[in-house]
Amino acid sequence: MSLTILHPIWGRDIGQYYGSYTFLAFKQELHSNIISATQRANFVPMNKGMHAIRIICQIGKEENEIKINSMARDVSLQILRDALDMSWYKLLLKFLAEPEIIRGCIKLMGTVIPDGESSASPFSYEYGYLCFRIATISFGLCLVENSLDSAFKAAVLDLRSGRLHPLEVVAEVIADSVKRIVQSSPTIKNGHKMDERALMVPTRDVTKLMNLIWDNRDLFIRVVSHTYTPGMVGLMYIFWQLWRISRCRESSDGDQRLGAPLYELLRRYNLGVTSDQDVALSSLLSDTRFLRDTWLGHSELTDAKDSKALMHGYIHRISTSDTWHYKPHIFSIAPILEFVIRFAQPGAQNVFPLLFSATTRFLWSEIEGKQQIAENDIPGIISILHCFLKLFEILPDAAHCAMQNLIHDIVNSDLVGLIARLIVLRRPTTDKSDNERGMNSLIRKKPPGS
Structure with missing residues (x-):
């Protein structure tokens, strides 16, 4: 204590x-x-x-x-x-x-x-x-x-x-x-x-x-x-x-x-x-x-301490199970993430992997079991993926450890599988071929342990 x-x-x-x-x-x-x-x-x-x-x-x-x-x-x-x-x-x-x-x-x-x-x-x-x-x-x-x-x-x-x-x-x-x-x-x-x-x-x-x-x-x-x-x-x-x-x-x-x-x-x-x-x-x-x-x-931009506080606040926002903080949606979380990423800066890079992992888990939870993505969620998903790219751009060249952790989280969270799932869900079910429907069932859920 x-x-x-x-x-x-x-x-x-x-x-x-x-x-x-x-x-x-x-x-x-x-x-x-x-x-x-x-x-x-x-x-x-x-x-x-x-x-x-x-x-x-x-x-x-x-x-x-x-x-x-x-x-x-x-x-x-x-x-x-x-x-x-x-x-x-x-x-x-x-x-x-x-x-x-x-x-x-x-x-x-x-x-x-x-x-x-x-x-x-x-x-x-x-x-x-x-x-x-x-x-x-x-x-x-x-x-x-x-x-x-x-x-x-x-x-x-x-x-x-x-x-x-x-x-x-x-x-x-x-x-x-x-x-x-x-x-x-x-x-x-x-x-x-x-x-x-x-x-x-x-x-x-x-x-x-x-x-x-x-x-x-x-x-x-x-x-x-x-x-x-x-x-x-x-x-x-x-x-x-x-x-x-x-x-x-x-x-x-x-x-x-x-x-x-x-x-x-x-x-x-x-x-x-x-x-x-x-x-x-x-x-x-x-x-x-x-x-x-x-x-x-x-x-x-304030200091790295404020950047970390904003990112931790965002992570808490999308991860909390407290029902009083209502469950956010893709379209509502995207502008919040954009705001937080604007303040991301070198010195706060140790929190980047946590933010990435929490967001990826959030996206998996939002699409799991769905047959199609809602039209108004698509701009939000694009915005979120764009924010991921910004995190890589912000990382200083000397931040080898933070980069390794981020890549490790990308592998563990199966970002590639997530993107594939999003591509499949983007098309209406009636327009999908039999092969696509089969692939849809294979990637319907995120891998165990991710």
Whole structure:
């Protein structure tokens, strides 16, 4: 068992804390707490939670940086947990629907500056992640507060039995609201003026939060891949609103300053989006797709560590058996792989074989037992194979070991057999000769042990 090292103020580091905030851990905690929650009055967590909320709100109202840093010393991990515990009770959720909580959490995130760093790195420690989690939940509650009563009534039996957490209900309402608003919004080109009140907190605070995440996008990808943060698509929606507001201002460089980072953050989030948030995220991705060229012109490759995190996130995405992360399809996984491969670089080559093997296994699982490939899967398959070629191009000449491992994986995964199978499946069954049908039965399944 690895030794857990705690920071005296900020608690566990990212490698240790995210296991406590997975969706599985979220559901296990719900089941273990459901009995005690029904046997005691709400006043105990409410008293502690209200005290925590008051402290966080006071920081949210403060503008002096020196005072904020001083006040932050009184906000412990336990206080953050007390505030988060309010989300266990649907009747107490309304107390988290407070803009000053959001502002306070953003300012607290800015105080997490690890030793040797010159800027904030909130996701490095549990403290910063809890601030982010609370702010995200609070944003979502502020967004849909008026729609929750009917949603809770519809889910009353599942809530009472412990099959659903109140935040799961909230997350679904958030996703539905975001999807509806984005799909019905006027196009960005018609000059429609945006209402800044949609941000719920001052523009400078939303901008600060977006910048914090952007500056720490290498850790953000680890957070979205390995933790469950309820209703995160609501936060992405707020960033989308921020970008649209900036774009409507005269002489604005919103597409470069906010649009390109938004484009990338949405695609990073796509590696860990949960099934209830996926359609809403797709709406945001569709609305921002024209930002691709701007992003390509202004995005920068980060270090090899971030490249590895992206590839591991992708591997986790297509390999996980957790049903909450819906099973991806060929047509949906291709753009994710293209995004990840763009950041692949020398120094991360040890992960290339893992990515290759996971993708090949995924393709085998998608075509096994099928008589014909769906027409809309063909461009995705071509794109995936093109990404494989890019991996070889990126490998440095000196990376002999990585090249050997990659070739070894190609042999073991029977890539040649996979391609042959894809060629056979490409043609309609009625057009195949008897020989082709016989060959089809021979290569219907991947070889044993591959």
